């Protein structure tokens with residue numbers, strides 16, 4: 032027995048640098064370990080991602096590590112009857128037994144038709160997800176991957192982040208911004224990219240005087256802190272943005288003509304049928320040379336003054352400039368017309384448009400690090416609240432163009448792509464990426480997810496070619512993620528795939544709760560052999576899994592370069608910071624890292640060679656740091672190669688385990704790259720128009736129904752989303768909102784975060800406007816039932832508030848768990864997604880965004 | 896000059912004889928990625944044929960060609976060195992995912 036003195040002896044007391052993994056932001060952390068036990072996690076001030084700050088989830092992460100309800104050993108289903116809410120009858124088995132069975136099944140699938148392997152993942156575990164998507168799955172030979180939280184993903188925003196900013200997403204340059212307009216987005220005030228860093232930056236900017244206007248049906252984390260809350264009817268943000276464009280372009284004349292002429296396709300001429308007018312010889316888009324008084328290729332060397340606005344005769348036909356087309360396109364959106372749609376008064380629309388345009392300080396410049404740059408001190412940002420509808424593309428385009436017309440795009444004060452230019456570490460030149468221009472002079476994204484050692488990745492996404500993949504990548508290949516796969520598998524009338532899902536590997540995602548109502552995913556995979564690699568026995572595992580494999584949490588695993596690769600860096604000046612995620616403690620029990628298991632499976636399946644080659648491609652590794660094709664590497668060895676490949680021989684895995692992060696200062700030309708890289712932003716989206724025609728043709732040839740290509744518009748407009756219009760007595764719109772202390776559904780099992788929810792008056796309730804509730808005889812705390820017009824019923828308790836639009840019910844995201852394996856989460860909050868179908872009708876085909884609101888009616892019900 | 900070609904991933908089924916893990920192709924000395932694509936299109940059809948439709952001088956996103964472990968980026972990059980020594984070519988086809 033230990034003496035008191037011996038028991039109090041401390042043998043180890045150490046701090047370990049790493050990266051948070053409670054959401055996709057990957058903030059720098061350090062963990063305090065004493066005698067093998069992690070006792071504290073705090074922010075790492077040395078890491079530019081977070082700069083020492085953590086949100087509530089990050090602080091609560093330690094509860095995930097020691098959660099007594101985690102899956103600790105492989106489990107096998109003994110109850111052959113799969114059912115939502117059913118008891119799987121878990122039986123613990125050994126890893127060898129589990130992997131032997133999985134290998135046998137995967138070998139059979141690969142021999143028969145590798146497309147029989149399906150994969151679902153989550154962006155929360157980004158580095159292992161990328162490893163699977165980038166190496167294992169293509170090496171195996173299956174294109175059938177999807178991201179279950181694609182329902183809640185950026186979709187249309189990511190497309191425009193790519194075409195206008197060469198990035199995956201965007202953030203405002205609040206350090207130089209005076210006016211921040213948030214459409215259904217909570218940047219710096221609630222949940223969003225680079226959350227913790229942005230929170231400080233937004234706070235600093237507001238002390239300096241930056242005004243924040245939050246356009247949102249719900250008084251959520253951003254609206255409650257904003258200078259002004261503008262309650263709007265869900266799904267109508269596009270109409271508001273069109274009206275603002277109209278005011279800026281046609282009434283107030285607040286636009287940046289130089290930017291639109293020189294850095295966008297504003298002067299490109301359009302034929303009457305809506306294509307760029309092109310030079311007969313070179314095929315280049317034409318602009319109007321006002322000195323020569325004829326149309327010439329945009330890149331002619333001796334161009335005179337280029338006309339931005341007007342209609343000109345080209346080959347005897349009238350051609351408008353893109354700028355003129357945009358002005359005409361939005362002209363019908365008077366503030367009064369938009370007010371009818373949005374319920375925002377015309378007066379408010381005029382005020383916001385004028386404030387936004389004037390704050391932009393068009394014509395002004397600023398000197399940063401000795402460089403004189405345009406200073407456009409206004410920014411419009413949007414996310415799921417605005418584009419989570421089946422009019423996502425057009426809405427997103429309208430909001431993005433607000434920034435473009437005032438020239439606030441990738442210059443100080445404006446909207447910045449998340450770090451699309453990096454010249455690499457000063458000593459090695461790695462990692463390197465930068466965008467360029469395509470043959471039409473338009474911006475072409477640089478490396479997005481794979482790392483090309485040359486800093487570029489080839490070309491635009493492929494055009495529509497077919498409709499043979501359930502994730503629709505061959506029909507609409509430009510959205511980054513989608514969760515449409517289960518809906519396509521269920522839609523037998525439209526999609527007759529020549530293979531079926533034989534095996535599903537489900538990594539970290541809770542499909543049944545994340546991607547619309549659970550029946551959709553259950554139906555799609557109930558006859559499939561399902562492997563869940565996860566932290567908990569969640570709803571998906573209990574309904575569908577045949578085998579559950581115990582995953583490591585982010586505090587138990589190694590992820591080289593977890594902030595893959597630049598999308599989670601804060602925007603603006605400051606430091607680059609490439610980091611490590613490393614185990615704070617060795618994996619507990621029999622938990623294993625997903626990537627290590629994939630390496631083992633790769634070896635068993637004989638696909639090590641292509642996996643190694645693709646790993647080189649994923650990390651942009653070249654000799655001498657590239658993996659040899661035939662060698663079987665450990666995960667640690669791969670991490671060592673990746674770090675040395677980027678930062679030099681002396682900075683391998685050991686160095687990063689010790690130091691945690693490598694930093695160096697960003698350059699002005701990297702951050703505010705627009706004046707330095709001559710690549711025009713496409714205001715006019717000819718590619719969308721072309722894609723729409725190709726999709727329509729494919730649909731017609733295949734006899735597909737419900738493929739609506741009306742939304743493939745090159746310029747913004749507004750049409751109602753399905754939930755916007757009252758139908759058959761369903762008089763309300765239900766929306767979900769995000770609380771900053773939860774990430775999707777997983778964190779509901781965390782007791783500290785549950786405590787926040789319980790102490791906070793709204794997130795476990797259904798919020799309803801006080802006046803609306805009174806008219807319906809509903810009192811605060813009453814049990815209510817919300818019934819969707821497209822099916823689905825949810826129950827909860829009413830919370831009466833004036834902080835929600837009178838025609839709206841608001842529910843916090845992803846509550847209402849029912850799994851036995853998540854006892855803390857079970858029964859807490861309301862399961863909003865039950866109201867959401869997943870089908871073509873509720874999907875914006877351009878971006879694969881799905882309607883994330885529902886047309887509903889509500890009634891008081893008796894106490895259960 | 897003969898090069899050995901291994902197909903992996905989504906194009907594995909293009910290989911005529913699934914029992915064989917690789918096959919030989921003849922390319923001219925100094926033959927480049929474009930020449931290799933032509934030869935593969937002739938032998939296997941799609942998706943190599945589709946890649947040839949592109950007007951871009953870069954290899955399409957869905958196709959990755961590795962020569963002795965190094966990835967090729969443009970169609971004019973050599974597969975067979977001008978001196979004619981044999982090259983080991985591994986062709987990996989990426990799945991269309993994550994934005995193509």
Ligand code: SF4
Nearest residue numbers: 051054057058086089
């Ligand atoms: S923002 Fe995300 S990554 Fe950062 S501390 Fe919070 S949960 Fe962790």
